[in-house]
Amino acid sequence: MLDIKNLQVRAEDKEILKGIDLHVDAGEVHAIMGPNGSGKSTLARVLAGHPEYQVTAGEITYEGQDLLDMDPDERAREGVFMAFQYPVEIAGVNNAYFLKAAVNAKRKHLGQPELDAIEFMQLVREKAKLLEIDQQMLSRAVNEGFSGGEKKRNEIFQMALLEPKLSILDETDSGLDIDALKIVANGVNALRSPDRAIIVVTHYQRLLNYIVPDYVHVLSAGRIVKSGGKELALELEEKGYGWIETGAEPVRA
Amino acid sequence: MSTSTETIEQLATREYKYGFYTDVETETIPKGLSEEIIRMISEKKQEPDWLLEWRLKAYRLWLTMKEPTWQNVKYDPINYQDIVYYSAPKKKKALNSLDEVDPEVKRTFDKLGIPLEEQKLLAGVAVDAVFDSVSVATTFREKLASVGIIFMSFSEAVREHPELVKKYLGSVVPYTDNFFATLNSAVFSDGSFVYIPKGVRCPMELSTYFRINAKDTGQFERTLIIADEGAYVSYLEGCTAPMRDENQLHAAVVELVAHDDATIKYSTIQNWYPGDKEGKGGIYNFVTKRGMCAGRGSKITWTQVETGSAITWKYPGCILQGDNSIGEFYSVATTNNWQQADTGTKMIHLGKNTRSTIVSKGISAGHGQNTYRGLVRVGKKAKNARNYSQCDSLLIGDKCGAHTFPYLEIRNTSARVEHEASTSKIGEDQIFYLRQRGLTLEDAVNMIVSGFCKEVFRELPMEFAVEAQKLLSVSLEGSVG
Numbered sequence: 001m002l003d004i005k006n007l008q009v010r011a012e013d014k015e016i017l018k019g020i021d022l023h024v025d026a027g028e029v030h031a032i033m034g035p036n037g038s039g040k041s042t043l044a045r046v047l048a049g050h051p052e053y054q055v056t057a058g059e060i061t062y063e064g065q066d067l068l069d070m071d072p073d074e075r076a077r078e079g080v081f082m083a084f085q086y087p088v089e090i091a092g093v094n095n096a097y098f099l100k101a102a103v104n105a106k107r108k109h110l111g112q113p114e115l116d117a118i119e120f121m122q123l124v125r126e127k128a129k130l131l132e133i134d135q136q137m138l139s140r141a142v143n144e145g146f147s148g149g150e151k152k153r154n155e156i157f158q159m160a161l162l163e164p165k166l167s168i169l170d171e172t173d174s175g176l177d178i179d180a181l182k183i184v185a186n187g188v189n190a191l192r193s194p195d196r197a198i199i200v201v202t203h204y205q206r207l208l209n210y211i212v213p214d215y216v217h218v219l220s221a222g223r224i225v226k227s228g229g230k231e232l233a234l235e236l237e238e239k240g241y242g243w244i245e246t247g248a249e250p251v252r253a
Numbered sequence: 254m255s256t257s258t259e260t261i262e263q264l265a266t267r268e269y270k271y272g273f274y275t276d277v278e279t280e281t282i283p284k285g286l287s288e289e290i291i292r293m294i295s296e297k298k299q300e301p302d303w304l305l306e307w308r309l310k311a312y313r314l315w316l317t318m319k320e321p322t323w324q325n326v327k328y329d330p331i332n333y334q335d336i337v338y339y340s341a342p343k344k345k346k347a348l349n350s351l352d353e354v355d356p357e358v359k360r361t362f363d364k365l366g367i368p369l370e371e372q373k374l375l376a377g378v379a380v381d382a383v384f385d386s387v388s389v390a391t392t393f394r395e396k397l398a399s400v401g402i403i404f405m406s407f408s409e410a411v412r413e414h415p416e417l418v419k420k421y422l423g424s425v426v427p428y429t430d431n432f433f434a435t436l437n438s439a440v441f442s443d444g445s446f447v448y449i450p451k452g453v454r455c456p457m458e459l460s461t462y463f464r465i466n467a468k469d470t471g472q473f474e475r476t477l478i479i480a481d482e483g484a485y486v487s488y489l490e491g492c493t494a495p496m497r498d499e500n501q502l503h504a505a506v507v508e509l510v511a512h513d514d515a516t517i518k519y520s521t522i523q524n525w526y527p528g529d530k531e532g533k534g535g536i537y538n539f540v541t542k543r544g545m546c547a548g549r550g551s552k553i554t555w556t557q558v559e560t561g562s563a564i565t566w567k568y569p570g571c572i573l574q575g576d577n578s579i580g581e582f583y584s585v586a587t588t589n590n591w592q593q594a595d596t597g598t599k600m601i602h603l604g605k606n607t608r609s610t611i612v613s614k615g616i617s618a619g620h621g622q623n624t625y626r627g628l629v630r631v632g633k634k635a636k637n638a639r640n641y642s643q644c645d646s647l648l649i650g651d652k653c654g655a656h657t658f659p660y661l662e663i664r665n666t667s668a669r670v671e672h673e674a675s676t677s678k679i680g681e682d683q684i685f686y687l688r689q690r691g692l693t694l695e696d697a698v699n700m701i702v703s704g705f706c707k708e709v710f711r712e713l714p715m716e717f718a719v720e721a722q723k724l725l726s727v728s729l730e731g732s733v734g
Contacts, residue, residue: 048689051681076691088686092704098687101700105691141704158690 001026001197002047002067002166007058009039009046016042018222019058024166027194031208031233032201034219035241040201041085043219044170047199048082049075062166077109081164083155085171090142095154096124098142103161127160131187149180156187167191168199173207185210205237218244271524275361281340281470286333288312291439294339298408298442301415311428311438318432324595325624325656326564328500328537336502337470338440342384358384361464379404381445381461383474391445393457403448404459407475410446417448421479425508425545425572433504433566434541437473441506444474449484449515458714460489463503465525465536471502478508480515482548487518487714498534500563505540513548513575518556520713521569522721525561532591532620535563542569543599546578546607554581555598556712558721563592568626570599573607573635580609583709587725588621588653597627597658602638602668611642614706616725617653624656631668638668646676647705649698699726 002024009017016039024030034040046053047060049072060067067075090098103123104114115123124138131153143151152172159167169188173181188198188211200211208216208230216232217224218241225244226232236244282293291312295305320331342358362382379393381404397404403414411418428438445461465472480486503525509517519542528535538561544553555569571580582598600609615623623646631638646655657674679701687697703710703722710718 048685050685071688071694072685073688073691073693073697076689082689084686084689088680088682090683090687090701090704092707093700098690098700101692101696102687102690105693105696109691162690 001063003061005059005061007043007046007060008056009042009053010056011042011053015056016053016222017046020219020222020224022217022224024197024199026165026197028215029192029198029200029211029213031213031216031230032199032219033203033205033216033233033236036203038219039222040203040219041170044082044168044199044201047166047168048072048080073105076162077106079165080168081159081162081166082168082170083152083159083172085174087143087146087151087155089144089146091144093142094138095140095142096120096138099124099138099158099161102158106162123161127157130160130190131157132183133157148175149177152176152184153180153187156184160187160191163191163196165195166197166199168201170201171203172200173202173204181207182210205233208233220244271526275357279340279342281337284335284337286312286336286338286440290338294440294442297339297341298411300411303419304411307423307428308439308441311435312440314429315432315435315439318435320432324566325622325626325658326566326593326595328564328593331500331502331537333436338473339442340470341442362462379457379459381406381459383443383445383461383463383472397455397457397459400453400456401450402453402455403446405446407441407444407446407477410477414446414448417479418446418477421477421508421510422475423508425510425543426506426541430541433539434506437475437504437506437541440471441473441475444476444505445478446476447478447486447488449480449486451481452483453481454484455486458487458489460491462491465501465503471504473503474505476505476507477510478517478519479510480512480517480551482513482515484512484515486516487520489520489522489714489717491522491524500528500535500537502537502539503562505542507540507542507569509542509544509553511544511546511548511551511553511578514550515548516552516554517544518554518712518714519544519569520717521555521557521559522713522717522724523557523559523561523565524724526563527561527590527592528563530590532563535592536561538562538565538567540567542567544569544571544580546571546573546575546580546604548575548578549604550577551575552579552581554583554712556583556709557585557596558709558713558725559584559586559594559596560724562594565592565594565596567596568599568628570601570628571609572601572603573609573638574603575607576604577606578604579607581712582609582611582613582627583712584613585616585706585709585721585725586614586623586625587616588618588623590619590621592619593622593624595624595626597625599628600630600640602629602631602635602640605634605636606638607635608639609641611640611644612708613642613644614709615644615646615655616649616702616705617646617655618649619653621653622656623654624658626658626660628660628662629670630662631665631670633664635665636667638665638670640668640670642670642672644672644674645705646674647702648676648678695726702726 004022007020032040100120218226291308342355381391426434511517525536553571573580580600586594586596588594613625617623625644629640644657684697
């Protein structure tokens, strides 16, 4: 589904990613871990097409298409979704109105009929239960006045509505208490399926107790320095990132 | 992979949709301004002597006045002798019905989306159509007359209801008011006149559509709306003009009078030609609008969506004379490319327990300069006056500007006045967030902007809120990047 080859990225004049290789197949869950500043959020944002970054070398193929050649909204309509680390507030824009526009933008792109207000609310009710989203969160402006936990739940709620092929969760666990973490994890797990892939970017192993990955990659100073199975996360938790940064040789995943 | 700045810039190239010119035979007087010209205008309109005298008084005063320079806009001096003060499509004979409107003129309004046949109009909207200096048609007159409502062109009102015109003309905006209002008083040509009798709730939206067509012509219309005791009316004006390289002057005066418990809602969707991308051409929109809440419990609401004009200079205000009267001002003003706007309101609290609300949303893009200027004055006798003002500015790009000048003059200690202001930049992060959910760049910007303007749009009559939103998205097109 996703093939990243020798990806090198800079922001302004700083080199952030120094050659990333990563292969993700449908049905897989990959965790990207690493210390602060290692480049994991950059990787997530580059996949989504954030304009702040320049790709200086390498390529990304998504479902046989050149991902780097696509605008952010094109990527989204083709099934790439990113749950934001810091979801932005948009004053005056009703959350439900925004969600309906997003769902219909995608449906239109896929040649499906757009949902009317009633059909959309049915879909919302079905998905809202899963993430314990109440009516009141839908009628407020997008993320405005939402608590940290509500914002993150709203992100995963959007993911549930849009049913993306490739989901990228950018530090979705940061700032969540254990109950909220479980709700979010349930929402994500409900979307696991053989034709979807998920990339979980996280600093801590904690989330991976609930969203169990098939692969774990450790990012350090812009490179993947170690890859392994889910047990790698536990090992990291035990030994700390210092273990990776001092000892390990860069490897190709 | 950067959010293609080029794509954004390409979006900017859409042309002003209403910039066409209609070739009709016109009756035009020579350029320039003099007593002779004023007499000529008055004669063409077969006006009574008192009105001519009023015009001449204004003109003589105007000669002694200086054009204001305090506003935060820049333009080359206007040559008032280089303007045509009266231009009208020639009519073959007197009009008896709408069917007799010049077909070319009718087609013009059709093209603007304002069909003059009553059966084709939006249900529940009556229209007075003003083409250059004259009103060419007023729809639903008979229907409105059946409940005692007078809705006709100003010129007709002068002939048919001179007592009402004489009583109210200049009662809110005197001919001495300011440079442009005085000029208007001297040369005004046409406009709309509305009178809603006691206790009548106007059954439909009333609207005037202003079209400037002729070259070198200024438009100086005058609108007068009176709501008698307990009456209600919602009125809407719209405006467009052809694209020309020269600037054209539009100096209108609007006066509103609300008696006891009467309500007037006045909404404007202003879309005069804004000039081209280099700032060439466009309308100078120098307008004086004021409402008098004369009676107890009266209410006047100004709602404006200002997207056009090269320069906008207007401060629709309310004089809150009656006790418990209410004044409201809701405004969205956008300046894109090289447009400039200096707009706001004046709320003058004179009566007891008077309340005013001001919500101003300024959006600047391109090299646009957007100024909010507002005055809240609480007089000595205005016990328990309340004002709430909120001024928000949204900047798109880094070459534009937003300025806020609130003036407060409080002479009664029981007054409570609140002012809130904010300036924000439309965030790359907001746009990215919406695009990541599949919305196109255009849709993302529109969604953010209309969210920003929501408090104002919800004040517009429903049929026009949609229109205003569309207009806004066109006027800001291509401004991101």
